[in-house]
Amino acid sequence: MSIHRPKELSLFDAAILGQAARDAVVKLDPRQLIKNPVMFATGLVAVLSTALTIRDAGSEHFAVMVQISAWLWFTVLFANFAEAIAEGRGKAQAAALRGTKSSAVAKKVASVEARDFQTLPAEKLKAGDLVVCEAGDVIPGDGDVVAGIATVDESAITGESAPVIRESGGDRSAVTGGTRVVSDRIVVQITTNPGESFLDRMIALVEGAKRQKTPNEIALTILLVGMSLIFLIVVATLPGWASYSGTAIPMVFLIALFVTLIPTTIGGLLSAIGIAGMDRLVKFNVISKSGRSVEAAGDIDVLLLDKTGTITLGARQAAEFLPLSNVNERDLAEAAYLSSLADDTPEGKSIIALAKSRFGLTEPKNGAMTFIPFSAHTRMSGVDFEGTEIRKGASDSITAYVAEKAGRTPGGIPKELVLAVERVAKVGGTPLVVAKGDRLLGVIHLKDIIKPGIRERFATLRAMGIKTVMITGDNPLTAAAIAAEAGVDDFLAEATPEKKLELIRDYQKGGRLVAMCGDGSNDAPALAQADVGVAMNTGTQAAREAGNMVDLDSDPTKLIEIVMIGKQLLMSRGSLTTFSIANDVAKYFAIIPALFLASYPQLQALNVMNLASPQSAILSAIIFNALIIIALIPLALKGVKYRPASAETLLRRNLLVYGVGGLAVPFIGIKVIDVLVATLGLA
Numbered sequence: 001m002s003i004h005r006p007k008e009l010s011l012f013d014a015a016i017l018g019q020a021a022r023d024a025v026v027k028l029d030p031r032q033l034i035k036n037p038v039m040f041a042t043g044l045v046a047v048l049s050t051a052l053t054i055r056d057a058g059s060e061h062f063a064v065m066v067q068i069s070a071w072l073w074f075t076v077l078f079a080n081f082a083e084a085i086a087e088g089r090g091k092a093q094a095a096a097l098r099g100t101k102s103s104a105v106a107k108k109v110a111s112v113e114a115r116d117f118q119t120l121p122a123e124k125l126k127a128g129d130l131v132v133c134e135a136g137d138v139i140p141g142d143g144d145v146v147a148g149i150a151t152v153d154e155s156a157i158t159g160e161s162a163p164v165i166r167e168s169g170g171d172r173s174a175v176t177g178g179t180r181v182v183s184d185r186i187v188v189q190i191t192t193n194p195g196e197s198f199l200d201r202m203i204a205l206v207e208g209a210k211r212q213k214t215p216n217e218i219a220l221t222i223l224l225v226g227m228s229l230i231f232l233i234v235v236a237t238l239p240g241w242a243s244y245s246g247t248a249i250p251m252v253f254l255i256a257l258f259v260t261l262i263p264t265t266i267g268g269l270l271s272a273i274g275i276a277g278m279d280r281l282v283k284f285n286v287i288s289k290s291g292r293s294v295e296a297a298g299d300i301d302v303l304l305l306d307k308t309g310t311i312t313l314g315a316r317q318a319a320e321f322l323p324l325s326n327v328n329e330r331d332l333a334e335a336a337y338l339s340s341l342a343d344d345t346p347e348g349k350s351i352i353a354l355a356k357s358r359f360g361l362t363e364p365k366n367g368a369m370t371f372i373p374f375s376a377h378t379r380m381s382g383v384d385f386e387g388t389e390i391r392k393g394a395s396d397s398i399t400a401y402v403a404e405k406a407g408r409t410p411g412g413i414p415k416e417l418v419l420a421v422e423r424v425a426k427v428g429g430t431p432l433v434v435a436k437g438d439r440l441l442g443v444i445h446l447k448d449i450i451k452p453g454i455r456e457r458f459a460t461l462r463a464m465g466i467k468t469v470m471i472t473g474d475n476p477l478t479a480a481a482i483a484a485e486a487g488v489d490d491f492l493a494e495a496t497p498e499k500k501l502e503l504i505r506d507y508q509k510g511g512r513l514v515a516m517c518g519d520g521s522n523d524a525p526a527l528a529q530a531d532v533g534v535a536m537n538t539g540t541q542a543a544r545e546a547g548n549m550v551d552l553d554s555d556p557t558k559l560i561e562i563v564m565i566g567k568q569l570l571m572s573r574g575s576l577t578t579f580s581i582a583n584d585v586a587k588y589f590a591i592i593p594a595l596f597l598a599s600y601p602q603l604q605a606l607n608v609m610n611l612a613s614p615q616s617a618i619l620s621a622i623i624f625n626a627l628i629i630i631a632l633i634p635l636a637l638k639g640v641k642y643r644p645a646s647a648e649t650l651l652r653r654n655l656l657v658y659g660v661g662g663l664a665v666p667f668i669g670i671k672v673i674d675v676l677v678a679t680l681g682l683a
Ligand SMILES: Nc1ncnc2c1ncn2[C@@H]1O[C@H](COP(=O)(O)OP(=O)(O)OP(=O)(O)O)[C@@H](O)[C@H]1O
Pocket: 306, 307, 308, 309, 343, 345, 347, 348, 374, 375, 376, 379, 380, 381, 392, 393, 394, 395, 430, 431, 432, 471, 472, 473, 474, 475
């Protein structure tokens, strides 16, 4: 199977521009145009102007009318062109992704243990089917590993060449169709039906085919329609003024004036800005399920980050056994070992490894064992071995558990244990307390390392006015040590999935927008509740379904860039809206004096632009109005530059650049065009 990655597209890719030029004409279809009310109005004016021009063929203003009609059509075409380019770029990315869809052959098995398989095309697989994948096989569909462990080459979707481990149980069980098994053998339970795979949905989204207007876009569109109506009234009153003074303004001039005044610039670029924001995210290897969540990302106030794996490197390793004074270290190690035999978390595996290397422990030959797997809810794991309950886990969970066994109140924790727990916690380690029956044995020290560079990233977020909160199942001491070292604003310790969900709801009740990322199935409710929930691609299928974004690289720190891309999208739209409206205001003052100069010579004082004639003024304005859309397409697609700063600083800077710029540019642009029009004798 050949592997393609979406390549960096040039803004001036000839194939995309060619197709977009054709699509711009197709998009003249009124049924499509109506979705953009400002452009629909412009289209109506173009039709009207064309009709008037034909009616008045040979009249005094005929030549100018022909030109005005042509430029009105260009205005609509240019806006369609902008949208078509954005869509074309999305389609190009989708095509590259589609290249990764293989015509893989699935090896379907009847059960996990079954040795013989039936081959069938990957498209025929249904949710619930079991398939076996061996070294060299392309995984035929999205699913969860239900047996075995394998290294998988996921470069087809992530671009990362190093193979990753996928195994049953735990939070690394999800596999994506189109990726390839490099070593070993796994049994995968398919989780999606034909045509609904992750890749299928991803393609549909980046193609823009299923794109819905976001709530913000709808709100802005309503505002633009409102402004257009105001200008409709303004223009409608002009003939009265004119006839009062005994001059008649040709109808074509009036309707052209209307188009120059309504917010055609932002109206024409709005959807291109939205599509481009989505594309920027895809280029960043993050797939968003809706445009709405990209926008929400730009408005985030609170960022919840897991400790393990996000702030620290993850895969905590057992480093030492700390027995209580009346316990011998080997007994503690043995209990820890037994309780971890069926624990396939990185923590459990590292405990096995440490016990083996320190005391050469091996699995007992006989004896009935019932394993209790780790859960984020109980925050412990263990085994019932020959009637004895051995447990390990978070200190508060285990002490409460033991107290209940012994019928004591949880208060009576031995001082010595408290000290051992604190010793580990103060250096940012995770203490796991081990108990056998109702007897506390000691502590396992799990070491965790803070990711390099994470402090600077939190500083950046603070500059953006975003609060960072670290979430951990660990005890408050460990949490405080890591939080201080990493520089987060706040932390939630001894967190269970319920507490996490509650925290999100609390922030949301206070009117804040919350983003989080997660990978485990127990993160799914919180991912669904958060305004922006980013699931790791390596995570479980449940997490990927619950989130509204999926990070193909499974890098939890990317949440930071996602927020920046969202902010950039909002800023691009805000800046271009400011520019567009300032432009329209400026045009009003540029054109009105020129139109009425003949009848009201007093207006000469306002006629700062000194345009050649009323005809030339209106023609120049309509040409400028069309060309500015083309000129701003690159900015709409690339987005305005975003530098982390507070909202007020950004607002002030943007008002200055795009507001004042928007007022000044039409005066210069229209004047230049007017000089050209006059020189060439066009009006
Ligand atoms: N395999 C395990 N067996 C028993 N207890 C564990 C195991 N792994 C972790 N714990 C304990 O349970 C607590 C909660 O674990 P959990 O994975 O939910 O949170 P965390 O790893 O501390 O934080 P994060 O949400 O960042 O992963 C841990 O802090 C630890 O004390």
